[in-house]
Amino acid sequence: MxxxxxxxxxxxxxxxxxxxxxxxxxxxxxxxxxxxxxxLVLVVVVFVVGNLLTGGGDAAPSTTIPIVTDTTTATGAG
Known part of the structure; x- marks a missing residue:
């Protein structure tokens, strides 16, 4: 037993x-x-806060001069 x-x-x-x-x-x-x-949440929060503090995208404004492709001339009615 x-x-x-x-x-x-x-x-x-x-x-x-x-x-x-x-x-x-x-x-x-x-x-x-x-x-x-x-x-993962901390990384996302740091990323979002970083984007908000730096202006959200472009670090500097674009300084390129736009290319003009319109070549029409104004003609006088005279």
Missing amino acids: GSEKRARQKQNRQARLEEERRLAHRAKWRRRIITGLVA
């Missing part, structure tokens, strides 16, 4: 350890995902 009880205890302990390992594995992945999402 004592050996059956010991066998049940071993089985229960093994099942409990496997469940703890499974939960630890899930917690590890949950931590990784949350950490990754937080890092």
